[in-house]
Amino acid sequence: MLAQGGIAAVRLPEDSVDYHVRDTLMAGDGHNDPVLVNEILAEGSALINQLASEGFPFDRDAQQRISLGLEGAHSFNRIFHAGGDATGRILMEYLLDRTSGRASIIEHATVLQLIVEEGRCTGVLALQEGQLTEFRADAVVIASGGCGSLYAHHTGDSSITGDGLMLAYEAGAELCDLEFMQFHPTMLVKNGTTYGLISEAVRGEGGVLRNEQGLRIMEGKHPLGDLAPRDVVARAIHEQMQNGHDVHLDIRGCKHFSERFPTITGILEKAGIHWTDGKIPVVPGMHFMMGGIKVDGSGSSRLPGLYAIGEAACTGLHGANRLASNSLLEALVLGRRAAQHSFQYVMRQHSRTQMETADPKLLDTPPSANRAFFEVPQVTLAELQQQMSLHASIVRHAQGLRQLAQWLRNLKTDPVPLSQLTREQAELSHLWKLAQLVVTSAQLRTESRGAHYRADYPVPLDSQWSGRTITHTNTAAPIVAAERTMNECSVSL
Ligand SMILES: Cc1cc2nc3c(=O)[nH]c(=O)nc-3n(C[C@H](O)[C@H](O)[C@H](O)COP(=O)(O)OP(=O)(O)OC[C@H]3O[C@@H](n4cnc5c(N)ncnc54)[C@H](O)[C@@H]3O)c2cc1C
Structure with missing residues (x-):
């Protein structure tokens, strides 16, 4: 809703998807998944140009040509925008209009937990008008945005508290690239x-x-x-x-x-x-999280039945730093791909002849999924934000990160039963746990790359870190992977 600048896509004859790929890889500082960058940008440009020809109200000049803006680190004017600087709102209204009558939309319900059965995600538990309500589903798609509320100044809505990431983590999915936070200048x-x-x-x-x-x-x-x-x-x-x-x-x-x-x-x-x-x-403020729930090119996480799209997901498109206006593009492409893939998944589940085999490691429901209590830290949101802004924001170093990790670890907690939990307590609990994972990732990455800047390691250390991702699961210590994985995808109906 809040997106202003627009959506990046190739339209000018002198521009090309290859140039857009080059700019995206440059911004991502060599940490992107090049296969997915190519796929998403090519598919995205076709999708945006198709939206334009279908009548989406992109801004146009006096000659009725689409007005293309220029944004930081783009080599060509390729930012499609609508309503001047109201692209997000107009896009949401356009999509909502097309969904009308084809989807039920439940507003003001906060998802507190994913339901996991036999290694598959089969629904969500939500707080709706003060009541815990279970929603069963054949597949669940997380589109809960980033985690701006970890920091004192952030550009997003106050409801963006990293919930989706922690729900997925607790259900057994992987989180990766959490050290890469983009601060808007x-x-x-x-x-x-x-x-x-x-x-x-x-x-x-x-x-x-x-x-x-x-x-x-x-x-x-x-x-x-x-x-x-x-x-x-x-x-x-x-x-x-x-x-x-x-x-x-x-x-x-x-x-x-x-x-x-x-x-x-x-x-x-x-x-x-x-x-x-x-x-x-x-002043600069936290703006976009490059990391998130690790998904492949169809939006699938490692937990069957659980998808993630948009800012909550980490496909590898953005690498260590997002190129401006690439996120709405990714959200649209991954949204469509996840819809197609989850449809196939659901059909297979229903046919029962080809039940998706859950990873044997996931068959034991993780200890923190389907739990009865939330650990709520005894701290205010403002204190947590202040500490994160001080030690884990634009410029980081070992000493500050160590101090912050210790502070987070030492916070006392109250076990609050799910039946008594408020939305604010759930959000604070998620933010506190996410903060610990972010700080661990920032400590582990002893180099500067993209948006992760370490004053004590001010340059990229390719020999040690190039192509390596830091991944968290709730069953093991953080894994520093040798290189990116999960870049393959095939979706067709
Ligand atoms: C001010 C601003 C300007 C931007 N400008 C641009 C731009 O010009 N171009 C561009 O490409 N990108 C831009 N971005 C980034 C882009 O808008 C976001 O990355 C994108 O909107 C993310 O979309 P999303 O659907 O993943 O999440 P969001 O749009 O953040 O939506 C997440 C939704 O999930 C809900 N939610 C969260 N937790 C729960 C829960 N537990 N239960 C139920 N619901 C929950 C939230 O309330 C929210 O409605 C901008 C971002 C901001 C903040």
Whole structure:
């Protein structure tokens, strides 16, 4: 709903999927799954161009050509957008309209647990209007987003608390790449209050970053200047702030600002800042999680019947850092693939002749699935966010991570029976457990790559880390895999 900038897809004749692949691999810092990058981007471009020809209301210029924006680290204008900067909302409305009458939608229900039977996921247990309700299903698709709420400043909704990841983890699925968190360089924060994201597209349209002395902070930092990859820009702002400077986005160079960015204009007005002043105060905020539930190219996790798509999933498309506007693209492609694959899976389950064989290791239901109690830490959400922001955010180092790991481990907990659990307690419990996995991954990866920056290991160490993923399951210690796995996929109806 909140996505502003748009969806990346190839349309210009001088652009190609190969260039889009190249930009994605560059941003991902060699940690992407190249097979899936090729597949998803090729399929995604075809899908977006098909949406455009079906009448999806992408913004167009006076000659009715699709207006393509430019965003950081893209070599060509390839950002399809709608409603100026309301792409997410318009996409959601478009898809909801097409789902109408074909799906039941239950709102304001929080899933607390996945149901696992004989090594398969067969439903969910949710808190709905204060009642625990069981929803049985042939297959379950997690689309619960990322984990922005781990940090004090984040661009997402407060309901994005890593729930899906922990539900999957507890049910026996694998989580990977958790050390790679993307911080968006430009969030509007005034007097400590977060008002929202100022899209990169503003810099694509001429906005530049300056400190209070008027100095351009990206000069000499990267060949792409203000449109350098997000981690580079976020670190430059972080460094300025550490040195006592304030940073703002100077938008005097952006033409027709309020027409091109109506959503952002609204955010500025809400914060009491008029865009005509030309100065938007910005700080970096947690924006996107590259890691997640490890899935293959069809969205399947290792637990039969459990799929994950969107930000909750880790396909390997984004590698160590996501290229701007690739996430809606991935969500659409994986959404379609998971729908097709889960349909086949369900048909096979129903035919009973080809029951999917569960991995024997999964037949023993993991100890924390189907549990009766939640361990709720005795800490406030704000304290947890503050500690994560201090030691596991844009710049990390061994000492801070060790201190944080110890703090997290030493928190006292209350066992709360499922029947008495509130949504807030469930979210806090998930965030606390996820924080421990994130910190472990960040400790283990003794190098800097993509969005994971270690001040004590400031460069990528290819000989030790290239292509290696860190994976967590709830039955074993973290596994540092020799290389990416699970890149194969075949879906057809
Ligand atoms: C401000 C902003 C701007 C962005 N701009 C862009 C952009 O321009 N282009 C782009 O490609 N990407 C953009 N992104 C990233 C992109 O929007 C997200 O990656 C994408 O929306 C993720 O979609 P999703 O469906 O996986 O999850 P989300 O859209 O985050 O939705 C997850 C849903 O799951 C619900 N949920 C969570 N836990 C539970 C639970 N336990 N039970 C029930 N429901 C639950 C949440 O309430 C939410 O409704 C942006 C993100 C933000 C925050």
